[in-house]
Amino acid sequence: xxxxxxxKNHEWIRKEGSTAFIGITDHAQKSLGEIVYVELPEVxxxxxxxxxxxxxxxxxxxxxxxxxxSGKIIEIxxxxxxxxxxLNEDPYGAWIIKIELSDExxxxxxxxxxxxxxxxxEDN
Amino acid sequence: xxxxxxxxxxxxxxxxxVIGINNVDELFNDIPKDLKQSQPLNIGAPMSEIELKxxxxxxGNKNSSDLICFRGAGAYDHYIPAAVDHLISRSEFYTAYxxxxxxxxxxxxxxxxxxxxxxxxxxxxxxxxxxxxxGATSAAEGAMVAATVTKRKEIVVSKSVNPETRKVLKTYCxxxxxxxxxxxxxxxxxxxxxxxxxxxDKTAGVIVQSPNFFGIIEDLDEIRENITDKKTKYxxxxxxxxxxxxxxxxxxxxxxxxxxxxxxSSGLAYGGPYLGFMAITKELIRKMPGRIVGExxxxxxxxxxVLTLQAREQHIRRxxxxxxxxxxxxxxxxxxxxxxxxxxxxGLEKMAEQCYKKSNYTLSKxxxxxxxxxxxxxxxxxxxxxxxxxxxxxxxxxLLKNGILGGYPLEKEYPELKNTSLVCTTEKRSKLExxxxxxxxxxx
Numbered sequence: 208x209x210x211x212x213x214x215k216n217h218e219w220i221r222k223e224g225s226t227a228f229i230g231i232t233d234h235a236q237k238s239l240g241e242i243v244y245v246e247l248p249e250v251x252x253x254x255x256x257x258x259x260x261x262x263x264x265x266x267x268x269x270x271x272x273x274x275x276x277s278g279k280i281i282e283i284x285x286x287x288x289x290x291x292x293x294l295n296e297d298p299y300g301a302w303i304i305k306i307e308l309s310d311e312x313x314x315x316x317x318x319x320x321x322x323x324x325x326x327x328x329e330d331n
Numbered sequence: 332x333x334x335x336x337x338x339x340x341x342x343x344x345x346x347x348x349v350i351g352i353n354n355v356d357e358l359f360n361d362i363p364k365d366l367k368q369s370q371p372l373n374i375g376a377p378m379s380e381i382e383l384k385x386x387x388x389x390x391g392n393k394n395s396s397d398l399i400c401f402r403g404a405g406a407y408d409h410y411i412p413a414a415v416d417h418l419i420s421r422s423e424f425y426t427a428y429x430x431x432x433x434x435x436x437x438x439x440x441x442x443x444x445x446x447x448x449x450x451x452x453x454x455x456x457x458x459x460x461x462x463x464x465x466g467a468t469s470a471a472e473g474a475m476v477a478a479t480v481t482k483r484k485e486i487v488v489s490k491s492v493n494p495e496t497r498k499v500l501k502t503y504c505x506x507x508x509x510x511x512x513x514x515x516x517x518x519x520x521x522x523x524x525x526x527x528x529x530x531x532d533k534t535a536g537v538i539v540q541s542p543n544f545f546g547i548i549e550d551l552d553e554i555r556e557n558i559t560d561k562k563t564k565y566x567x568x569x570x571x572x573x574x575x576x577x578x579x580x581x582x583x584x585x586x587x588x589x590x591x592x593x594x595x596s597s598g599l600a601y602g603g604p605y606l607g608f609m610a611i612t613k614e615l616i617r618k619m620p621g622r623i624v625g626e627x628x629x630x631x632x633x634x635x636x637v638l639t640l641q642a643r644e645q646h647i648r649r650x651x652x653x654x655x656x657x658x659x660x661x662x663x664x665x666x667x668x669x670x671x672x673x674x675x676x677x678g679l680e681k682m683a684e685q686c687y688k689k690s691n692y693t694l695s696k697x698x699x700x701x702x703x704x705x706x707x708x709x710x711x712x713x714x715x716x717x718x719x720x721x722x723x724x725x726x727x728x729x730l731l732k733n734g735i736l737g738g739y740p741l742e743k744e745y746p747e748l749k750n751t752s753l754v755c756t757t758e759k760r761s762k763l764e765x766x767x768x769x770x771x772x773x774x775x
Contacts, residue, residue: 244617246617269648271651
């Protein structure tokens with residue numbers, strides 16, 4: 208997971224040029240438990256950093272997913288509508304949204320793997 | 332009669348002493364003087380229990396309870412089988428609260444499941460919630476769903492929607508900064524031209540009623556065709572009795588169907604309680620306020636019921652809720668379920684057919700008197716508007732003397748409809764009653 212950056216809200220982001228894929232971390236899916244529903248935003252919706260872009264509902268909780276950085280939605284992973292458990296099975300493969308970055312500088316505020324692992328350990 | 336307040340004067344002094352004040356009024360010093368009641372309530376002198384009972388009975392007897400009813404306008408005198416009241420009076424039903432513990436409330440859960448199934452089937456929709464307060468609040472909640480889903484701030488509503496429903500809608504919308512835009516009428520139905528003018532890319536939802544407030548069947552398909560923006564939600568307020576003979580709103584492409592099921596639950600009872608229903612498409616199910624009961628199997632494979640989908644927001648995301656609805660009219664929903672069950676498909680069809688035929692017969696008899704004309708010449712279900720020379724208030728006063736509750740005067744809500752009355756005939760009216768009503772109408 209070298210290429211990934213992480214947010215304190217347990218989202219990961221993978222940058223590809225001026226776009227990026229966003230999903231939730233393994234730690235997040237384990238804490239949520241079996242995921243039963245993912246509420247996705249719409250393409251062209253724009254969000255600020257830390258703004259909620261969707262909702263992930265598991266058998267025991269429902270929580271918002273927050274933008275690790277600001278951006279415009281250019282694609283949503285529609286497969287999650289029918290198979291929300293993909294987030295449990297393959298959290299780093301099952302991206303939730305693909306965005307167009309509006310400020311690449313914001314990436315600097317995110318955590319790298321070791322910093323994120325430290326955060327998770329504190330959580331535990 | 333002694334007022335049953337156990338504290339004595341001495342007790343009171345002691346308590347005031349403990350908190351360090353001289354009299355009870357000091358407790359309320361924070362309330363501005365002009366907001367306080369300055370004189371005792373005008374409710375007369377105290378009475379003994381016997382006196383009080385007599386007085387209340389006297390007052391109660393002033394109510395007329397045996398009028399022959401030709402009034403609808405949102406509250407309908409339909410046939411509710413005697414078994415309904417008997418069954419809902421069982422204590423396991425009327426004392427039951429929200430069935431959070433499925434293992435002890437299978438009966439209640441099953442009732443809700445049956446109710447939801449019937450409402451969804453009758454409206455032609457994917458799912459129904461477990462009931463709401465009344466038709467007006469259901470319509471307002473429907474508008475809230477539309478506004479939440481589309482993230483838009485405008486609701487377009489036809490003036491042929493019950494005026495009281497529109498008032499409740501406006502109250503809800505006012506506090507959510509949602510603008511309510513009303514669509515003008517065209518001969519008693521929603522003006523398509525005005526509807527087209529008022530729908531824009533800001534419109535979250537369009538609300539129409541069919542049969543509308545004047546009893547007229549709206550062209551739901553044509554209205555749907557004019558809501559071209561895919562985001563805009565189509566909210567239809569309907570009458571479940573009419574579903575016995577009309578095309579369902581679901582078949583006409585409704586996204587949300589709302590209304591009042593008082594006709595099947597509580598009868599006419601001085602303004603309540605009513606029973607709101609809401610049914611919705613699969614796409615919107617998670618945005619629907621309230622709860623859904625689903626059918627499943629337990630570990631032994633036996634059929635069982637469980638709260639399947641109650642918007643999670645109710646418990647853990649309240650600050651994000653689309654609605655503050657967290658209780659419903661479960662006992663009334665049960666009454667409606669039993670009533671619909673007893674009527675059955677054929678019974679409901681016959682009920683609808685009788686409403687349709689008897690109201691048309693009533694109209695023909697009224698027209699025969701030569702003193703009234705039909706205001707809007709369009710197909711209606713169980714209500715129609717007549718226009719005469721005399722004010723409906725005067726007509727109704729005279730009818731009342733003959734034990735008849737006449738039509739609803741429309742001028743108050745629709746100033747342009749002077750000397751018009753909204754007359755309703757349900758399956759409960761006999762030919763004799765209708766003939767007598769028409770005869771009296773002709774004599775005025």
